[in-house]
Amino acid sequence: MDLNQYLSMFIDEANDHLQALNEHMLELESRPDDVSIVQVIFRSAHTLKGMSATMGFEDLASLTHEMENVLDLVRNNQLAMDEFIFDALFKSLDALEAMVADITAGGAGKADVTQIVVALQSIVRGDYKHADSAATSEQQQAEDDADTLDEFQRSILEQSVEAGLHVYHMRVQLREDCVLKAARAYMVFQVLGPHGEVVKSTPPAQDIEQDKFDGSFHVFFVTTTEAAVLEKEVGTVSELESVHVTSLGLEDIKQWNDRIQALSGKQEVAATAVVEQQAAPQNGSAPANAAAGGMKEDPAATSAKTIAATANKAVQNRTIRVDIDRLDVLMNLLSEMLIDRVRLEKIAGDLKQNELTETVEHLTRVSSDLQNIVLKMRMVPIDVVFNRFPRMVRDLAKSLDKKVDFVITGADTELDRTVIDEIGDPLVHLLRNAVDHGIEPISDRIAAGKSETGTVNLRAYHNGNHVFIEIEENGRGINRELVLNKAMKNGIVTQEKAASMSDEQVYQLLFASGFSTAEKVSDVSGRGVGLDVVKSKITSLGGHVIIESKLGHGTKFIVQLPLTLSILSAMLFRLGNEKYAIPLTSIVETGMVSKQQIRRLHGGMRMIDYRDSVIPLLSLSALFDCTEYSDFQEEEIEIIIVRKGERLAALAIDDFIGQSEIVLKPLGNYLKSVPGISGATILGDGQVALIVDPNALLK
Amino acid sequence: MAEELKVVVFSLAHEEYGIEVEKVKTIERMTPITRVPKTYDFIKGVINLRGVVVPIIDLRGRFGLPESEFTDQTRIIIVTHQELEVGFIVDAASDVMDINEDSIEPAPEVVGGIQAKYLRGVAKIGDNRLLIMLNLTEVLHKSEIVKLEQLEV
Numbered sequence: 001m002d003l004n005q006y007l008s009m010f011i012d013e014a015n016d017h018l019q020a021l022n023e024h025m026l027e028l029e030s031r032p033d034d035v036s037i038v039q040v041i042f043r044s045a046h047t048l049k050g051m052s053a054t055m056g057f058e059d060l061a062s063l064t065h066e067m068e069n070v071l072d073l074v075r076n077n078q079l080a081m082d083e084f085i086f087d088a089l090f091k092s093l094d095a096l097e098a099m100v101a102d103i104t105a106g107g108a109g110k111a112d113v114t115q116i117v118v119a120l121q122s123i124v125r126g127d128y129k130h131a132d133s134a135a136t137s138e139q140q141q142a143e144d145d146a147d148t149l150d151e152f153q154r155s156i157l158e159q160s161v162e163a164g165l166h167v168y169h170m171r172v173q174l175r176e177d178c179v180l181k182a183a184r185a186y187m188v189f190q191v192l193g194p195h196g197e198v199v200k201s202t203p204p205a206q207d208i209e210q211d212k213f214d215g216s217f218h219v220f221f222v223t224t225t226e227a228a229v230l231e232k233e234v235g236t237v238s239e240l241e242s243v244h245v246t247s248l249g250l251e252d253i254k255q256w257n258d259r260i261q262a263l264s265g266k267q268e269v270a271a272t273a274v275v276e277q278q279a280a281p282q283n284g285s286a287p288a289n290a291a292a293g294g295m296k297e298d299p300a301a302t303s304a305k306t307i308a309a310t311a312n313k314a315v316q317n318r319t320i321r322v323d324i325d326r327l328d329v330l331m332n333l334l335s336e337m338l339i340d341r342v343r344l345e346k347i348a349g350d351l352k353q354n355e356l357t358e359t360v361e362h363l364t365r366v367s368s369d370l371q372n373i374v375l376k377m378r379m380v381p382i383d384v385v386f387n388r389f390p391r392m393v394r395d396l397a398k399s400l401d402k403k404v405d406f407v408i409t410g411a412d413t414e415l416d417r418t419v420i421d422e423i424g425d426p427l428v429h430l431l432r433n434a435v436d437h438g439i440e441p442i443s444d445r446i447a448a449g450k451s452e453t454g455t456v457n458l459r460a461y462h463n464g465n466h467v468f469i470e471i472e473e474n475g476r477g478i479n480r481e482l483v484l485n486k487a488m489k490n491g492i493v494t495q496e497k498a499a500s501m502s503d504e505q506v507y508q509l510l511f512a513s514g515f516s517t518a519e520k521v522s523d524v525s526g527r528g529v530g531l532d533v534v535k536s537k538i539t540s541l542g543g544h545v546i547i548e549s550k551l552g553h554g555t556k557f558i559v560q561l562p563l564t565l566s567i568l569s570a571m572l573f574r575l576g577n578e579k580y581a582i583p584l585t586s587i588v589e590t591g592m593v594s595k596q597q598i599r600r601l602h603g604g605m606r607m608i609d610y611r612d613s614v615i616p617l618l619s620l621s622a623l624f625d626c627t628e629y630s631d632f633q634e635e636e637i638e639i640i641i642v643r644k645g646e647r648l649a650a651l652a653i654d655d656f657i658g659q660s661e662i663v664l665k666p667l668g669n670y671l672k673s674v675p676g677i678s679g680a681t682i683l684g685d686g687q688v689a690l691i692v693d694p695n696a697l698l699k
Numbered sequence: 700m701a702e703e704l705k706v707v708v709f710s711l712a713h714e715e716y717g718i719e720v721e722k723v724k725t726i727e728r729m730t731p732i733t734r735v736p737k738t739y740d741f742i743k744g745v746i747n748l749r750g751v752v753v754p755i756i757d758l759r760g761r762f763g764l765p766e767s768e769f770t771d772q773t774r775i776i777i778v779t780h781q782e783l784e785v786g787f788i789v790d791a792a793s794d795v796m797d798i799n800e801d802s803i804e805p806a807p808e809v810v811g812g813i814q815a816k817y818l819r820g821v822a823k824i825g826d827n828r829l830l831i832m833l834n835l836t837e838v839l840h841k842s843e844i845v846k847l848e849q850l851e852v
Contacts, residue, residue, distance in 0.1 A: 332750030339747075578734060624736035665752045667735070667745060669783045670839065675737050680745055680752045688733040688747050 007103075010055050012321060014100045017048045019387055021093055025086070026390045032081040035074075042071045048096070057109040060099050066120040067092050069152055073124060076206065088119040090391075125156065126197075149253070153200050153220070157253045160222040165196070167222055167248045168230065173241040174215040182211045187237045189219075195230060196223025215241075220248075324417055327377055334367070334374055335663055335682055341367055342684040379414040382460045382469070385424045386411045389431055393456060396435045403453040404439055410460035415467050419561055422541055423469070426534040430471045430557050431456065433531065438475035438555050448552065450474070466543075467561045474554040478547070480506050487512070507547035511535040539695065542568075542585065568664060570681075571640065572657035572689065575621050576629030579689040580653075581662050581681055586694040588641040588648065590656065593617070595635050608650055610641060617650045618697060623676060629654050644698040651697070664691065708794040708830060709776060712764045716789075717798070717822065717830045724777040724784070726792045729769050743788060748777060755786040761838060762817065780835040796830075798822045803832055 021044050028037045045064050052060035067089060073079035095113050103109040149157070157167050170192075174184055185208045192198060198205075199220040203213045223230065227245045234243045341364055348360040386408055397404040415423070439445075439454035446452055457472040484498045487509045493501070511531050538545055543561035562568065562585060570581040571590070598617060599607045606617040617639065621629050631637050631652040639650040662681035667674060678693035706717035707726070725748075732744040732755050741760030745752045755775060759766050772791040777784065799822075806818035819832040 335750045626736075667752055668754050668785070670756075670785045671735060671738065671742070671745070671754045674735055677735065677737075680733070682747045682750065682752070686747055687731060688745050688752055690733065690735060690745075 006055065009321075010051055011100065011104050013051060014048060014060075014103075017044045017051075018093060018097055018100060020044045021048075021096075022391045023387060025089060025093065026394060028081065029086055029394070035077065038071055038075040042068065042075055045071060052109075057099070057103065059110050059113065060096060060103075063092060063096060063099075063113050063117065065152070066117050066124075069124045070120050079123070079126075084119075085123055088116065088123060090395075092116050092120065121152075121155075124152070125159075149200065149220070154253055156199050157220060157222070157248070158250060160199075161248070161250050161253065165222050165224060166227065167199075167220065167253065168227060169246045169248055170219050170221055170230070170234070171242075171244040171246075172217055172219075172234065173243075175239045175241045176215070178215065178239040181213065181215060182209055184237060184239050185209075185213070185217060188234055188240075191233050191237060192219070192221060192223075192230070195225040195233075196221055198222075322377070324378075327374070327417075331374055331378075331663070334371055337367055338371065339682065339684060339686045378417045380417050380420045381412045382415050382420065382423075382467075383411040385420055385427065386458065386460070388424075389427070389458065392428065393431060393435060396432060397439075400436060401441065402435065402439050403442060404435055405453050405455045406458070407455060408458045413460040413462060413467060415561070416563060419467075419541060419563075422537065423559075423561065426537045426559070427458075427469065427471070429531065429534045430559070431458070434471050434473040434475070434555070434557075438473035440476050444476070448476075462563070467563055469559040469561065470556055471559075472554065472556040477551040477553055478507055478510070478549040478555055479551055483507070483509055503549070504547070507549060510547070511545070542583070568662060570660060570662045570691065572660055572662075572683075573638075573640070573653045574655045574657060575624065575626045576654060578624075578626060578628075579657065579683065579687065580620075580692050581660075581689050582640060582642070582651075582692045582694060584659065586642045586644065588643045590638070590640050593637050593639055593650070595637070598637075608639075610648065610650065613648075615641070615648045615650055617652055619652045620692070621652070621654070623697070642694040642698065644695050647698050649694075649698050651692075651694070662689075662691070702800040703797050704800055705795060705797055706830070706832070707776065707792060708796055709774065709789040709792040711758055711762075711789050712767075715793075715828065715830050717796075717832045718776065718778060718835070720795060722778050722780050722835060724779050727775040727777060727786070729773050729775065729788075746775070746786065748786070751784075753777060753784055753786050755788060757788045758838075759788070759790075761787075778835065780839055783839050785839065796824070798824060798830065806831070 021041060024037050024041045024044070028034065028041065031037065045067050049061050049064035049068060052058075052064065070079070070085065070089065074081055074085075079085070092113075095111055095116055099109040099111050102111070161167050172185070172188055174181055178184055189198065189205070199222055201208065201217060201219040203217060207213055208217055221230075227247050231243055231245045234240070341360075344360050345364065348357045389408070390406055393404055393406040434456050439456065440448065440450075442452045445454065455474050457470065459468075459470040459472070461468055480503060483506050484493070484501075487493045487506075488495060488498060490512075492509060492512050511534070535545060538559055538561070541561055543559060546558040546560070547555065548558065549555040569584040571584060571587055572579060572581050574580070593608050597608055599609075599614070601607060606619075607614045608617050617637075619631050620626075621631055631654070637652045638654065638656060639652055641648055641650050662683075664679045665681060667677070667680055676693055676696045677690050678696075679691045680688050681691060683689050705720040707720050707723045708715055708717050710716070727746075727748070730746050732746050734744040735742065735754070739760075741757050743755045743757050743760075745754050757766060767790070769788070770790075774789055774792040775786040776789055776792060777786045802824070803820040803822045806821050817834055817837045819834040822830040822832060824830055
């Protein structure tokens, strides 16, 4: 089987699972006693293991397997989550992520994870913290359904033998007339408890508890007690038919699986258990078996779990993945169709035939619906960006020794794919900034009379044609004086200017390149890179950042972004016979000025009065070297007033065409950046119109 | 073994040129071109090629040849080369032909006024036909684009 064709699917799904794992781990960290979360995590890990094994990524599969072993103990209440386990699991996730990233980059997904594996194994053995072993020994480890040992269990048994412990295989047969089988079995386990540890029981403990066994069960038991003593003690439990204790040596353990397979036909009692359990995979899905193929694990257990996972998935996953390029192609085809539609409308108008007109009208409706749908398909919930932040904030808070509550709202807010792809990095910077600079260390917070846990809010919401993303924290707030002092020291502002600056203007200084108010350079920030990058990135996306802050109470960064980059409302206008578009978002208003209203400065720059100020009048025809039109001769000039931040300017144009929704197209790689032009769009008549970039004109 | 090349043959200022056929996406008739300001003169602008905006280069202008009026014969050859997609305006596109890699000889210093660096070589076909093979990497050289980016408003 050629697996390459599934590789991209594998990568996508693996990333999804890793993401889910991360999220649920974080959830679990806040509610460590919630076993239902562990179940979810276990399922994700299990699916990931199966997928990886099928695809031949053995390292991935074996690491997830180790994680599973730990999680399995937790979900069976045999192990309580603690910091050590969380850290080990998070480390495993990181390693898995690195491996998947390696696969994505074309590697084989290999990584040295020995240390993590050792940590995980020590958790399972319980010797990472000796006090724990007593607790775990009370209950038994439920792993596989059949009597075979997996690699991991085998290694425990082998190690136990090597450590001088006795390893027993105990077969307990309850009497036919036994009334409460589960209770009897429980009593047996109770007897075993103080003597040592059940490494594996068949059927698993939970099945036994729920009476899902046929009167006999087997356990692999590690103990210091002698076999005879055990047999006698267990024998005191009533309603038992027989108790067989077999002592296992190193060789026995090694050959156990082979022997079981050879014996499965003959050994009556064992066979019933095995056959019953193996009915499941036959009904179950073939891929589940294939998934387990790479691992030495019992197929029955695997398929049962996988089925559960798939059933779960069918409900949540009613989507398909589409390559974004294909959507672009669809979009292009659609815009072609729209152009033809305009032509058809014209022809229908000329011919004045009822049937034709009606058909064209219908076509018009259908195609505009189509357009809406295609546009919607490009919308992605911002969740895909947000979901990696909880983990980041957790790690960050931990490394800075701070306590932070991270609250996300509006993760379902939808944004165009192109914006989504770009917005991640700036948000990372802002969040790091919030945790590092914003939230105070615990001692400072207490001294300031605040609760020791700081809060960072990440919100997203729609407002009109924009999406707002807010990062708000209740930390120390921005110290205006500190910023100004630093700015003056760096020569960014003069002392006179500093005095007259509004708070907002002062905060904007933070975005100056190389600016940092951190006194110490920490691991996280303070090197003076970051915020300027944030600003330029967001500006390049057509958005902007506003800062609100209250000293001692916290800071809020508000990022405003256009809903989509590919479609925007624009004003179309003409310069001679050339058509241009300018985004409505940067237009303040449109109007006319007569020649008398234009003043000239010494340098020749033309200025006009606008409201209470004087703003420059730029000649677009001159800037763009138009040959057919020049506004200098006009008596009355149409103007568009545009804004960039605080600055305003009037652009002189020839004539307005009107407002329209336009599809933004790049100019192609060859013309990557043309000054003053941010892209192009195709008009209804098939002509290309250029989109003016007002930001470039207002330097 | 010498390899056979399939080339699209077009003419420009009375010379015949060739571009490997696999680099040619389509050949279009002249369509309205939207001028893009602040670019080189030889960049005529952009066209709408079935929903994709494609920049158009006048090959005559690119090679410093005198520009001429567009006629019925004028064609735009859409070329894809190293992730760049551009259209070349040529006087006429006439043919697709097979030539032998061996028959391509290094270009002489100047062919019809074009610098040799833009040329991959000259292929001799028939008795007295010469086909000038274009070196697309040079024709679409990045340094020209870099210069564009440095232009100020």
